[in-house]
Amino acid sequence: MSADASSIILHQYDISPFSEKVRVVFGIKGLDWFACDEPVIMPKPELVALTGGYRKIPVMQIGADIYCDTQIIIRELERRFPKPSIFTGGDKGLGWGMGLWTDRSFFMAAVAVIFGNAPDAMGEDFKADRTKLMGRPFDTEAMKAGAPLMAEQLRANFGWLEEQLADGRKFLMGEAPGIADANAYYNLAFIRWIVPAAMKSAEAMPHLAAWEKRVTAIGHGNRQEISRDAALDIAKSATSIEVVKADPGEPNGLKPGDKVTVMADDYGRDPIAGELVSSSAQHIALKRSDPRVGDVVVHFPRAGFLVMRS
Known part of the structure; x- marks a missing residue:
């Protein structure tokens, strides 16, 4: 099976502990996925082209949608592949x-x-x-x-x-x-x-x-391999499926089209700048462009991340 814009691509390396968390979720859900191995240390030029500066592992790519941090990766996997659910005992929150x-x-x-x-x-x-x-x-x-x-x-x-x-x-x-x-x-x-x-x-x-x-x-579901260049080619040929959506509950009045910067609040605080596409209490999505991958939408969780107007 070859990868396409609908494939799950996990930018990871095998001894990454946080990648293991996601791989276990793949196993629970019995998913097919592609491992795109990234360097353990910087530089990571292909990853940065996708994310706009976020360098931590893992990052999940589906087409031109890029998910940074295990929290948002797992949330998206549950949304797209709800059965079997990862919530098994009243633990949804x-x-x-x-x-x-x-x-x-x-x-x-x-x-x-x-x-x-x-x-x-x-x-x-x-x-x-x-x-x-x-x-x-x-x-x-x-x-x-x-x-x-x-x-x-x-x-x-x-x-x-x-x-x-x-x-x-x-x-x-x-x-x-x-x-x-x-x-x-x-x-x-x-x-x-x-x-x-x-x-x-x-x-x-x-x-x-x-x-x-x-x-x-x-186990880890059904793993196959993909090169970094092939993953970037998929991003460039794809279009994000994220829908522009305003959140009336945004505490600081952020809305689609605003220029914002997102960074982790603990470590790896590399700022990622883009145009806000959608947001909620648990999620924020930014549109950005890179010559290697074209337009992509980069997704982050809200807990553990800071969002600032650019």
């Missing part, structure tokens, strides 16, 4: 809020434990790149010193999952996997890929250990 826990405090504990125990796992170029991304030193010596303390934090996060699973349920919200499982699982996968010995505390929790194996067994 709180499932999103859980993502801020797993993407921030849980993830940062995992990062500290990983690089505190394996400070040279990714090399000096990676450290320099992540220093620029984070806006502060990626100090593996400090992580090494703090690793014992962060191991305690990590075990506490594992313990919450163990308690949730303690009644014998198969997945975090019940008998079927969903967004809660994808949100939590990728942190365990990330640790296991690089420092499997750091998973001892999780392996000592019987419900959590069994759950991890069940989520792993879900």
Whole structure:
């Protein structure tokens, strides 16, 4: 099967923890998708041509619509492919809020434990790149010193999952996997890929250990590969399906046609400028143009991102 404007293209790399979150959702929904492998560190010229400056991984592309951040990627997958739903136990709202826990405090504990125990796992170029991304030193010596303390934090996060699973349920919200499982699982996968010995505390929790194996067994759907140039060619030949729509509830009166800039509020705060196409409490879409891909619409979530008039 060859990719076209209707295909799901995930700009990712295999050891990207946040890409793993999306890949688990692909598995839950049994989706066909194309992996477009991007560099782990900058420069990422093809990705930047699509996004206008957003450099974090993953990014999902469907035709000329570009989705940045796992929150908006998963929201769009649920909208386009609602069956089976990722909301399996009354978690339609709180499932999103859980993502801020797993993407921030849980993830940062995992990062500290990983690089505190394996400070040279990714090399000096990676450290320099992540220093620029984070806006502060990626100090593996400090992580090494703090690793014992962060191991305690990590075990506490594992313990919450163990308690949730303690009644014998198969997945975090019940008998079927969903967004809660994808949100939590990728942190365990990330640790296991690089420092499997750091998973001892999780392996000592019987419900959590069994759950991890069940989520792993879900797989990643049907993956195929696509080159970066081929993905950009699809974007250039496609037209966005996003409909121009004003949101009367916009707190600061933003409306279609306004020039705005969007950036993450935590790290990787590269500003992306464009013309507002549509917005809501959970979503904002900007139209922008690049010589390599033509006109595209770039989508972001609202939680975790800042929107400013240009």
